[in-house]
Amino acid sequence: MAFAASLAKLQAEASCPICLDHLRDPVTIACGHNFCPSCIHQRWESLQGTFPCPVCLHHCPDRSLKRNTQLCYMTEIVQQIPTSGSQRKLQEEIPLCGKHNEVLTLFCEKDLELLCSQCRFSSDHQDQPLIPIEEAAASHRRMLKRHIGALTNNLKSAKTVYKNQVANTWRVKRMMEKWRKELEFECKELKCFLEIEPDEIDNYLLIEEKDVEEKLIENGRQISYHMFRLNNLLCEIEEKCLQTDLDLLTGIERIHNSYGNLETPAVFSCELKKESYNLPPNYLGLHKMIRTFQVDLTLDPETAHPSLIISSDRKSVTYRTPEGLPDPQALTAYPAVLSSEGFDAGRHFWVVNIGGTGECLLGVCKESVSSDTLISPSPSNGYWQYQQKNEVFRLFCTGQRKIGVFLDYELGEVTFYNLNNRSYLGGFSYTFTEKLVPYFSIAPSSESLTISIIRVK
Template sequence: MALASSLAQLQAEASCPICLDYLRDAVTRLGTTPCYPCIQQCWKCLHDIFPCPVCLQPCPDKGIRRNTQLCLMIDCVRNLPNTEDMRKWQKEKPPCEKHRHVLSLFCEKDPELLCPQCRVSSDHRGHPLAPMEQAAPSPRRRIKAHIEPLTKQLEDHFLGMEHDLVHVRLLNEEKRVQDKIIEEKNQISNHGPTLQSLLDEITEKCLQPDLDLLIDIERIHSTYENLESPAGFSYDLKEEVFTLPQQYFGLHKMIGTFHVDLTFNPETAHHSLIISQDRKMATFRGMEPNCVLNPEAFTSHLEVLSSEGFDAGRHFWQVKEKGLGEWSLGMCKETFPRNAPSSPSPSNGCWRIQLWGTTHGIRNSGYTCWIGVFLDYELGEVSFYNLNDRSHLYTFSDIFTERLMPYFSIGPSSKSLTISLVEDEC
């Protein structure tokens, strides 16, 4: 295991931090060691400042050079076996180095893989042991929960790195413009005394007697005719393209694969909610205590369920909100009580997040909040995404054992707030 881990670490260190492939023509004079083609691409259009794309430490010039010794080492790493080859090699020798038996048990206290003879040794006597196939699901769930936050961190890293490179390019462009402005300002400053001197000379000449007036008159005419004013400075802003990393589009792929089309179930809607004819929109209209109540409708809170429910698989849907006030969305059990006075929570079978509509005032007028919900039933996760900026909001983790229904709610203090179920628009 240690050899395979060291091998994997060595192969990772031999990779370019930009393209993530094995280094090609590794270069030096930087805080990190990228490929020569990658660093040239990152420094394209830069003039004065050449930062390292990873640590952002400035390089004094473009004088990077190929590290021959390091390139030879990378070629050696390429020829090493990968971790899969190492696993096959490890399976050919006795797994348990102490007893030479096949590893088939897992000690949940230590934790450690054991062979049948290990279980009776003094080191693990009395410890909770389980067969490997029974012990694996729980650790698998735990490590799989790290995928999403690590993916988000990687996206943020690439976005931050791209943002810093754009910032450096803008600083270079700003310096060039400032230098040009200073040059034009000096020309304008010098032109003022020239104009004043010529004006004084012409004014004095006009007051002279005829003889003196005619002397050197042609030079004054020539000076005036050939007088040139400094050219005005103009600058066209260049469009700066912000390139998103490939990881940023993972959400787009997830939506395209698992998107489902939902509708509201008017039979479950609180009497203060108006459900549109196509059952795609729920609008808060205010309290109407004298209306006829449906036995399946919510009565304690302004809530409504989807007509569709799920008891397996992965599903993604999108919701838009417009208006002012509090609202929430998520999942609840099909048996979730319709008249419970307590607030919905995971303890009573409802996994939801609360949001606040801010479409009031001139500044936010017309703003629409766009939220995505992703259910992984077998993994036991409900995740929420802000689709306005493609950011992850929150993930609930639990064990689902019964049918789940998409859940929506509007706060009692809301004003003209509308929730809409939308098709795939991402």
């Protein structure tokens, strides 16, 4: 196949670019291309001044032609070589100009069109940039190679994007499955709550009803006895008024004493408190509350107790006993750290992840409170934490636990949530009058416990 192609090229070189037949008594022009004398004379017949080469468009200064004897002998040899079917096919496949039936040797850069040398003189392509096919092919080959590089990079980027989208698809599936399980868990909790809460309210109402009924009955007895005494005293006085003077004054002291010592029994007030059926706060929009009011907090190292180690990103705190310090139990300052951010208005929600084993305290405090206060934090000295049964709540953790803290400054409320099961832990109300700062504390005995400020979706 390679030999046949080479042979076809040799025969093409021995052919006239104008008539496409074997060169007959070939002549060479100034640029070095070869033609049949009759063909080149016919091409230049009507031209004056300059004579362009039909192949490369080189302007020859005159019509001078030089006979190429060696090429004439080579053409005669080529004509004697038998032409096989495949060679004839290759020759037949050489593209020709549709208008002039000549070999396509030129390329128009403006129209991006292949042309023959005759097309150059057409009105459609006058004054247009025409270059030889070899030069145009080399230029466009370089351009295509640049396209290959750009397309390769684009394909690589597209593959990366596609890979990420596939990963996002699986991430969305996993997230939806997680949310589906959470919703199922919350529905079960809500169902259990709906089954238990009415019974508790009914029991409470029965007890309240019995207590009020007993108090009303006893109060009724007291009033009935008081009515009996009033009626007897009234009859006795009316009878006394009808007696003679001597009889009226006899024993009058006892009647006056009886009237003066009358005591009206107190009337029992049966104001009943209507018991309402309330859903737990986590079912009133906890997810929306997190999405709407969640804030990013960072810990303030300058407010940290010496025994607390703050991470480089200021998002985590761990208890460690520094060298050279006395025993933790002997420290007077409370082991706590404040947030760099504070709030004097609005609603704000932040989440902490508590890992390890130990005790910790979460809450807010006044900005004016000294970070090295010598007393345990409490509302009386400017600290508010999660309280349980009127005592400061110390959260004892094992493993991982997510706690959400919600501050409503204007309403004066701070509430706490267990985000592991979306449950409401509790809260407190207070009238805030100055800027509040989130507060985090770790008990001295909790060296394996870490508090991390995180962001949830």
